[in-house]
Amino acid sequence: MPPVRRSLVRVLPLLLSALLAGCGAPAPRDAAERDIRDAVADWSRTPPAQLAGIPLEGWAYEVSAVRRDGARATARAELRYRLTGYDAAAAASAREVRLTREDGRWRVAGDRAAPGARPQLWDQGPVAAVRGAHALVLGVGQDAATLSAIAAEADRAVPAASAAWPGPWAGRAVVLVPGSLDRMAELLGRPAAEYRGMGAVTTGRVGAAPAPADRVVVNPEGWAELSPAGRGVILTHEVTHVATRAATTATTPLWLSEGFADWAAYRGTAATPEQAAPALARAVRRGEVPGAPPRAEDFAFGGDPEALARAYEGSWLLCRLIAQKWGEPALVELYERAGRQPLPTALRDALGVDEADLTRAWQQAVRSELR
Structure with missing residues (x-):
């Protein structure tokens, strides 16, 4: 019998025993872990102050792992939420929730993007919202006039995209406006140099499956250099990508x-x-x-x-x-x-x-x- 096959035969009974042993109920959680999970659940019932005024639904953190170190703990969780009236399915974000134990109770000190995950817009500061007829514009570090002007441009871009693309789509768009090119790159998880000189990009999975995260992300530095006509072309181009996503x-x-x-x-x-x-x-x-x-x-x-x-x-x-x-x-x-x-x-x-x-x-x- 060849050596590799012989090793496989010896390991198989051990592997089978391990699998059978693991087929029962999951290992019980200790009281501290249960308390940490409960603390995260209680804390996550209310969206953060940075998102005050943003139309949200289904805001919830699902904890997948807990790590304790004395009076401190970290919970790995998946945040799921929808922008009311814009997202067809829940958006997801991997998060790391930090907790401390005070007076015998676990309390959430804050959360951030999990290692390797992209940050969310609100991680960069308080989010301001401007709602147009066909678009929702969310910005950080931008004045109201800038966000209103982008919303007006998006309201023209959505009908233009619909006129060119008669196929089914939501007929609305979400536009994110971070405070700088570097902040834009953080949201997209790519080097800033890749977006220098660009006015905007679109995120989201292609294909027919529900994709909640279709977002047009504006580069504020590139946007400022565009003419009014150029801004219209750029935003209509990106909104058209949103419209055609299911067919792409x-x-x-x-x-x-x-x-x-x-x-x-x-x-x-x-x-x-x-x-x-x-x-x-x-x-x-x-x-x-x-x-x-x-x-x-x-x-x-x-x-x-x-x-x-x-x-x-x-x-x-x-x-x-x-x-x-x-x-x-x-x-x-x-x-x-x-x-x-x-x-x-x-x-x-x-x-x-x-x-x-x-x-x-x-x-x-x-x-x-x-x-």
């Missing part, structure tokens, strides 16, 4: 998801191709017409900003071409199909062309629009 999957090409969002954002504006695609126009004037639609790696942040701009602009022109040549319903159908079919199949079924045909038509449009 890992098979959806980035040129299609990003190009569609830009197409929706520019759809109701008077921007010309030269104005909307300046980086690509410069490349075309140098005789550099792209040989193929942008690849996924072309959208990576932190590299050449001109190359990144060309990727977005080329994607927009490609979606614009599809909408003009085959019709807006065909573009929407392509998006829906590309989330569940290979791209060649989706192109054939939605447009009746293959990738080579589409690429040639796009290159011709790039030359004619940006020469």
